[in-house]
C-alpha cells in the first residue's frame with residue numbers, strides 16, 4: 063500500500079490537496095499572456111503547485127511545460143547549463159524539434175555528456191565572456207519562440223539570480239522575455255524580500271511585468287476532508303480530533319502536515335486516535351534532535367535565546383516590546399535587532415505580513431515545537 067501523504071515531489075492530482083483557486087489563476091494567466099510570480103515562505107507548496115499546473119496543462123495538451131530549478135546555480139553560466147539541459151531532456155532528439163534543438167546547442171559548443179543511468183543528456187558550457195552567454199540565451203529563446211508551439215517555462219528559486227556575480231542578469235532576461243509571444247513564464251521563489259524587490263522595484267527591469275500570487279496555507283476546510291478521505295480510501299480511519307490536532311500542531315504548514323500524516327498513516331493501527339498523533343509527533347522531534355543541537359552550536363547565545371523566545375511565544379508581532387523582552391530576558395534592543403536580522407538571513411525565522419501587522423515566527427515547525435518544550 064502506497065503512503066498517500068507525499069513528503070517530496072508530485073504524483074498527480076490524487077495526492078494533491080486543494081489549490082484549486084491558485085491553479086485556475088495561474089492557468090488563466092498563461093492563457094492570457096500574463097506572466098506569474100509565485101511567492102511564499104518555504105515548504106508551503108510552490109513547487110508542488112507548479113507541478114500541478116503543469117500536469118493539468120500537459121494533460122490537456124495546451125502547451126509544453128519546462129520546469130527549471132535554479133536553486134543550485136551560482137552564475138549565468140550555471141543558469142545556461144540548467145536551462146539547456148532541461149530543454150534537451152524535454153525535447154529529445156527522437157522528435158524533430160529535439161533534432162533542431164540539439165543542432166543549435168552543438169553550435170554553441172557545449173560539453174555534452176550522457177547520464178550513465180538514465181541516458182539523458184547533460185549539457186554544460188564554459189563561457190569566457192558575458193556576451194557569449196547573452197548571445198546563447200537569445201538564440202535559445204528565439205529558437206523556442208519560432209517553433210510555433212505554446213511553451214510555459216517555470217524558473218523556480220528565481221531569487222537565486224541575486225547571488226550571481228553578473229549584475230545584468232535581470233536586464234538581459236527582461237529584454238529577451240519582453241519580445242516573446244509563444245512563451246509564458248512562472249517565476250517562483252521563497253525569499254520574499256528579494257523576489258518582491260526584483261519585481262516591484264521600479265529601478266529594476268522586471269518592474270510591472272508579472273502578476274504576483276502569494277501562496278498561503280491550505281485552509282482547514284480543505285485539508286481536513288483530504289486527510290480523512292485518504293485514510294478511508296485505504297480502509298483506515300482517523301478521528302476528527304486527531305486531524306485537528308495535527309493541523310494545529312503543524313500550524314497547517316504543508317510540508318510538516320504531510321510529514322505527520324505520513325507517519326501516522328504508517329502505523330499499523332486501523333484507527334488513528336489522538337494518542338497515536340502524540341506518539342508520531344514525539345518520534346519526529348526525537349529523530350531531529352541531533353540536527354536541532356547542531357543549530358545550537360551554529361548560533362550565538364543571543365540568537366539562540368531570541369529563537370527560543372519566538373518559538374515559545376508563537377507569532378511575535380512586536381519583537382522589541384518590553385513585556386516580551388523582559389519575559390525572556392533578551393537584553394538590549396540593538397542586540398535583539400542584530401539577532402533577528404541574523405536569524406532571518408539564516409532562514410531560521412521568517413517575517414510575514416498579516417492584516418494586524420507583521421510578525422516573526424520560527425521557520426521549521428518541528429524545531430519550533432521542540433524549542434517550546
Ligand SMILES: Nc1ncnc2c1ncn2[C@@H]1O[C@H](COP(=O)(O)OP(=O)(O)OP(=O)(O)O)[C@@H](O)[C@H]1O
Pocket residue numbers: 068069070071072077078079080081102103104105106107108109110111251252280316317320
Ligand atoms: N497541495 C498539496 N497537497 C499535498 N501535499 C503537498 C501540496 N503542496 C505541497 N505538498 C507537499 O508539501 C511539501 C512541500 O511542498 P513544496 O516542495 O512544493 O514546497 P515549496 O514551497 O516549493 O518549498 P521550498 O520553498 O522549500 O522550495 C512537499 O513534500 C509536497 O509533496
Ligand SMILES: [Mg+2]
Pocket residue numbers: 108109110218
Ligand atoms: Mg520549492
